[in-house]
Amino acid sequence: VGSPNVFFEGPAGPYPIRVTIRPPGVVPGRAEIDVRVLSGTPSRVTVLPVRWDAGTKGAPSPDVAVPVLGETNLFHAELWLMLTGSHSVFVRVEGPAGQGTTLVPVNSVATRRLPMTSAMGAVLLAFALFLVAVLITLVGAAVRESVLAPDEAPSGRRRWGARGAMAAAVVLLGVALTGGRSWWNSVDSDYRNNKLFEPDPMEARVRTEGGGRVLHLERTAARWGRLLPEHGKLMHAFLVQTNGLAAFVHLHPVPVSGNVAFESALPEIPAGRYRVFADLTHESGFTQTLVAEVDLPAARAATGMERKWPSDADDSWRAAPALGTAGDRQRIPLAQGEAEVSPIGAGLKVCWLRSGPLQRNRDGSLRFLVLDDRNQPAPLEPYLGMLAHAVIQREDGAVFTHLHPFGNISMASQDVFVKRERTRKASPPLEVVCGLPPKENVISFPYEFPQPGRYRIWVQVKIGGEIRTGVFDADGGVTCSRAVPSWHLTPAPLPIRLPVRAVASGCGEGA
Amino acid sequence: MLSAPFDNWWHDAYGLDVKILSPPHTVLALGMLGVAAGVLLLMASLQNRAVAGDHVVGLPFIFMCGVMLTMVSIFLTEHSFPNQQRSREFYIAACLTYPMYLAAAARGSKRRWPATTAALVYAGIVLTMLWVLPLFAAEPKLAPVYRKIDRMVPPPFPLLLVVPALAMDLSLRFFGKQRGFWRDTLLGRAAGIVVLRAAPADAMVLRGVSSEPAGGQLVLRRRAILPLLLQAGFVGARILAHARAQ
Numbered sequence: 206v207g208s209p210n211v212f213f214e215g216p217a218g219p220y221p222i223r224v225t226i227r228p229p230g231v232v233p234g235r236a237e238i239d240v241r242v243l244s245g246t247p248s249r250v251t252v253l254p255v256r257w258d259a260g261t262k263g264a265p266s267p268d269v270a271v272p273v274l275g276e277t278n279l280f281h282a283e284l285w286l287m288l289t290g291s292h293s294v295f296v297r298v299e300g301p302a303g304q305g306t307t308l309v310p311v312n313s314v315a316t317r318r319l320p321m322t323s324a325m326g327a328v329l330l331a332f333a334l335f336l337v338a339v340l341i342t343l344v345g346a347a348v349r350e351s352v353l354a355p356d357e358a359p360s361g362r363r364r365w366g367a368r369g370a371m372a373a374a375v376v377l378l379g380v381a382l383t384g385g386r387s388w389w390n391s392v393d394s395d396y397r398n399n400k401l402f403e404p405d406p407m408e409a410r411v412r413t414e415g416g417g418r419v420l421h422l423e424r425t426a427a428r429w430g431r432l433l434p435e436h437g438k439l440m441h442a443f444l445v446q447t448n449g450l451a452a453f454v455h456l457h458p459v460p461v462s463g464n465v466a467f468e469s470a471l472p473e474i475p476a477g478r479y480r481v482f483a484d485l486t487h488e489s490g491f492t493q494t495l496v497a498e499v500d501l502p503a504a505r506a507a508t509g510m511e512r513k514w515p516s517d518a519d520d521s522w523r524a525a526p527a528l529g530t531a532g533d534r535q536r537i538p539l540a541q542g543e544a545e546v547s548p549i550g551a552g553l554k555v556c557w558l559r560s561g562p563l564q565r566n567r568d569g570s571l572r573f574l575v576l577d578d579r580n581q582p583a584p585l586e587p588y589l590g591m592l593a594h595a596v597i598q599r600e601d602g603a604v605f606t607h608l609h610p611f612g613n614i615s616m617a618s619q620d621v622f623v624k625r626e627r628t629r630k631a632s633p634p635l636e637v638v639c640g641l642p643p644k645e646n647v648i649s650f651p652y653e654f655p656q657p658g659r660y661r662i663w664v665q666v667k668i669g670g671e672i673r674t675g676v677f678d679a680d681g682g683v684t685c686s687r688a689v690p691s692w693h694l695t696p697a698p699l700p701i702r703l704p705v706r707a708v709a710s711g712c713g714e715g716a
Numbered sequence: 717m718l719s720a721p722f723d724n725w726w727h728d729a730y731g732l733d734v735k736i737l738s739p740p741h742t743v744l745a746l747g748m749l750g751v752a753a754g755v756l757l758l759m760a761s762l763q764n765r766a767v768a769g770d771h772v773v774g775l776p777f778i779f780m781c782g783v784m785l786t787m788v789s790i791f792l793t794e795h796s797f798p799n800q801q802r803s804r805e806f807y808i809a810a811c812l813t814y815p816m817y818l819a820a821a822a823r824g825s826k827r828r829w830p831a832t833t834a835a836l837v838y839a840g841i842v843l844t845m846l847w848v849l850p851l852f853a854a855e856p857k858l859a860p861v862y863r864k865i866d867r868m869v870p871p872p873f874p875l876l877l878v879v880p881a882l883a884m885d886l887s888l889r890f891f892g893k894q895r896g897f898w899r900d901t902l903l904g905r906a907a908g909i910v911v912l913r914a915a916p917a918d919a920m921v922l923r924g925v926s927s928e929p930a931g932g933q934l935v936l937r938r939r940a941i942l943p944l945l946l947q948a949g950f951v952g953a954r955i956l957a958h959a960r961a962q
Contacts (some may be wrong), residue, residue: 231727231728231729231730231731231732233729233731233732233734233858234727236930253859254859255859255860256859256860259860259861259862260860263859263861263862264854264859264860264861265856265857265858265859266857283860285732285858286859286879287732287734287858287859287860289859292859296923299837315731318729319725319728319729321725321729323726325721328721328723329718332718333718336718339749347757351757351760351761385739385742388739389739392728392730392738392739396729396730400730400731470824479825488848558766647772
C-alpha cells in the first residue's frame with residue numbers, strides 16, 4: 206500500500222545480489238531496475254521481463270544492464286512492462302565465478318494519476334492558440350491570393366471570400382477542438398475508472414462469540430483469480446489501531462466460505478478503530494493488499510463459549526505506547542554503533558542499528574540484532590519460513606508494507622514462475638530463494654521509504670517457540686531531501702539518463 | 717513539434733499509447749498533414765505558373781496527393797486491416813478521408829487521369845514497403861511475445877483506391893474540368909458514393925452507425941453520417957478547385 210517499489214536480496218548462482226525495481230506507475234511504462242552485486246566480480250548482468258502467461262518462451266532477448274559509473278558492481282537497466290498483471294524480472298549475473306539466474310516477481314499495474322502542471326498547461330495552451338491563429342490566417346491567405354500572379358491585388362470578391370473562409374475555419378476548428386477535448390476526457394475517465402489499479406474491495410466485521418471477538422473478512426469482489434498459499438497461509442492479515450498505531454495483530458484468518466470469507470479469533474487488544482491490511486497471492490503470481498477498517502468492541506467476560514485465540518499457531522500480537530510517545534524505548538551502545546532497543550520479554554530485546562536519518566527514496570536498509578539478557582545474539586527459529594518479518598506503516602495508513610530479509614516480494618509468486626519454467630526443457634536452473642544468510646547475526650531488510658512522514662516498524666521473530674514483536678518508531682520521521690535520490694546521484698551511464706522520475710517524484714507532493 | 721512534449725506527458729500520465737490514433741498522435745498527424753498540405757500547395761503553384769504544354773511540371777502535385785493518401789492510410793491502419801473492412805469504423809474513416817484527397821487530386825491537377833495516378837502512387841508506396849521491409853531481419857523487443865517474428869512487418873496490401881479514382885476521373889471527363897459549384901458537388905458525391913459502394917456491406921454500415929456511440933469517439937448518428945460522407949469529396953474538390961488556375 207503506497208509502497209510500489211520492489212526490493213529483493215538473494216543469490217543469483219554464486220553472486221549475492223540486491224535488486225530494486227521501481228515500477229513505472231502506468232501501463233505500459235518503463236520500470237527502472239538496479240542490480241547491486243554484493244560480492245564478486247561480475248562481468249555482465251542481464252534483465253528480462255517475463256509475463257506469467259507467456260513465460261520465458263514469450264520473452265524477448267534480455268536487456269544488458271549497464272554498470273553505473275562511479276559505483277562498484279551497481280548495474281542499471283530499464284524494462285518496458287507492456288501489459289497489466291503479474292510479471293517477473295529474470296536477473297542473470299555472469300562472471301569468473303560462474304553464472305546464475307534469479308527472478309523477482311513484480312506487479313505491473315497503473316497506480317498513479319499525473320496531474321498536468323499549470324506551467325505545462327499554459328505552454329500547451331499558448332502553442333495551441335498560436336497554431337489555431339496561424340491556421341486561420343493561412344486559410345484566409347489561401348482563398349484571398351493563392352492563385353493570383355505576384356503583385357496582383359486581390360479583388361473585393363476574393364477578400365470577402367477569404368473572410369467567409371476564415372469564419373468557417375473558426376467554426377470548424379472550434380468543433381475539432383471540442384471533439385479533441387471530449388476525446389481526451391473520455392481517455393482520462395477510462396483510465397481512472399478502468400485502468401487505475403484498486404485492490405479488490407473487502408469488508409471487515411467483528412462479531413462477539415461468547416465473550417470473545419471474531420474478525421470476519423469478506424472479499425466482495427474477486428478480480429484476480431484463485432488464491433495461492435503464501436508460507437502455507439491463504440491470507441496474511443494485519444490489524445493496526447488507527448489511533449497512534451498502538452496495538453498490532455498479525456493474523457492468518459481461516460477461509461470459511463470458499464476463499465471469499467475468512468475468520469479469525471482476536472486477542473485481548475483494546476477496543477477502538479483498526480485498519481486491516483490483508484495480503485493475498487493469486488495463482489498468476491499477482492499479489493495485492495486489501496484494505497478495510499473495522500470498529501472493535503470491548504471484550505466481555507469469558508463465558509467458555511468463545512473461539513480460542515489464536516486461531517492459527519502463527520498468529521501474534523503486540524500492544525505498545527502510541528506513536529510519538531517515548532514509551533519503553535531506550536538506546537544502548539553496541540559494537541556496530543548506538544542502537545535503539547525494544548524489549549520483547551524474557552530479557553530478550555530487538556536492537557535497531559540505525560545509520561543516519563531516514564530519508565525518502567534513499568537506501569534505507571533496516572538492520573536489526575536480537576540479543577538475549579547477556580547481550581549475546583539470541584538463536585532465532587524460522588517463523589513462517591523466514592528468519593524475521595518486518596511490518597512498516599505510516600501514521601495515516603497511506604503506506605504499509607510487509608518485509609522479509611529477502612525483500613518484499615512474494616515467495617509463492619516466485620514459486621509460480623519457477624515451476625512454470627521448470628516445465629520447459631531449455632530453462633535456466635532456477636530456485637526459490639529465501640534471501641542471504643545473515644552476517645554477524647544482523648537481520649537486514651532491504652527497503653526505501655517511499656513517502657516522508659512518521660512511521661512505526663514492527664519486527665517479528667520466533668525464539669523458543671514463541672513469536673515476539675519489537676516495536677520501533679522512525680524518530681523525527683522520514684524526511685524528504687531536496688537533493689536528487691541516491692540512484693540519480695551517480696554519474697549517468699551513456700546514453701545519458703535524465704532524472705525524470707526524480708522530478709516526477711520530487712518532494713512536496715504527498716509530504 | 718508541439719505534439720512531442722504533449723505525447724511525452726501522455727506517456728507519463730496514461731502509459732505508452734501503443735496505438736496510432738490517440739490525442740497526442742492526432743496532434744502530430746495534423747502537423748504532418750499540414751506540412752504535406754503546404755508542399756501540395758507549393759506544387760499547385762508550380763503547376764499554375766508552368767508554360768502551356770509543359771506536362772511534367774504537374775507531376776509533383778499528383779505525387780504529393782499520393783503521398784497524402786499514403787499518410788492518411790497509415791493513420792487509419794488500425795481500422796483498415798482486412799478483417800476490419802466490414803466494420804463501421806472503417807467505412808466512416810475511409811469515406812471521410814479518401815474521397816476528399818482523390819477529389820482534390822482530380823480537381824487540382826491539370827494532367828489527365830489525375831486521381832488514378834495519385835491512387836497508383838499510394839499503391840506504389842505501400843507495395844514498395846510490402847516488398848522491401850520483409851527483407852530486413854528484426855525481432856520483437858518487448859514482452860510478452862505471443863507470436864515470434866524474425867522479419868520487419870510491412871503494412872497490409874494497399875486498398876484498391878484506384879477503382880473509385882478511375883470512376884472519378886471518368887466522371888470528370890464527362891462533367892468537364894471547368895470550375896463550378898454543381899460540378900464539384902456532383903464530383904464529390906460521386907466519389908463518396910463510389911467509395912461507399914466499393915464493398916457490399918454499406919447497409920450494415922449505416923445501421924451500425926446509429927448504435928451506441930462510444931463516449932468521446934467519433935460520435936455520428938445515422939441522420940448525420942450520410943451527408944457527411946458525401947460532403948467529404950465535395951470539400952476536397954472545392955478546396956483544390958480554387959487552388960488551380962484555369
